[in-house]
Structure formats: structure tokens, C-alpha cells
Amino acid sequence: MLTIEDCIAFCGMEADEVEAMAAFERLPTVVAAEWVAREVDSTTGRVRVVAILEERAGEARLRGDFEAADDLDRILARERARLGSE
Template sequence: MLTMEDCIAFCGMEADEVEALAASEHLPTIIAAEWTARELARQGGRDHVETVLGERAGEARLRGDDATADALETIMARERTRL
């Protein structure tokens, strides 16, 4: 049986990154892990994930949720160092 940790590890991102995507896309974490794995496996997928995170960070900033925006921007910066 696969655990949540197994699924997150398989997708290629850290747990906090998957959880941030899950929250921003209103998805269960397990579905966000699957989506992330699929996106990162396809050409241009990493850019798409970064675009989604950037859009969500901008939306959070506009509504005054600086903590969420900061967390998403930190994740984006961490992902850029992996390229």
C-alpha cells in the first residue's frame, strides 16, 4: 500500500509544495501530488507549475494574505534552484 509520503516523494516536489498546490487549487493533497507528477513529467510542465504558483501568490497578495503569498514565492524560488 502506498502512503501519502510515497505519493508526494514520487511526484518530485516537497510535501509543503504539494500541500500549497493542493490548497491553492482546492484539491485533496493526493490529487495534487498526482497532478504535480504528471505536470513535471511533461515538456514545459515545470513552467506550468511555476505559473500556477505565481498566479496564486499574486491572488493571495491582492487579498492581503501576505503569509500565503510569501510561502508560495518561497516555493517558487526553491523550484527555480532545482533547474
């Protein structure tokens, strides 16, 4: 039996990144992990993930949730670094 940790490890992103995507897409974490695995398999998909995370960070700032925005900025830094290495 696969665990949620297995699914997250398979998708190639960190747990906090998958959770951020799950919240944005309003999906269960395991479904978001599957979606992310498909998206990050290509440069265009990874660019889409970065755009979604940027939008989430902006929304967090607008509602005054600077802690969430900072967390998303850290995630974005990792994703941008991965994009730069492709």
C-alpha cells in the same frame, strides 16, 4: 499500502509545494501529488506549475495574506531553481 508521504515523495516536489497545488486546483492532496508528478516530468509542465504558484502568490497578496504570499515565494524560488537546472 502507500501513504500520502509516499505519494508526495514519488511526485518529486516538497509537501508544501503539493499542498499549494492542491489548494489551487481544489484537489485532495493525493490527487494533486499524482497531477504534479505528471506535470513536473517535462519542462512545459514545470513552467505551468510555476505559473500557477505565481498566480497563487499574487492572489494572496491581493487579499492581504502576506504570510501565504511569502510561503509561496519560497516555493517559487525552489521551483525556478529546478527549472534553471534542467
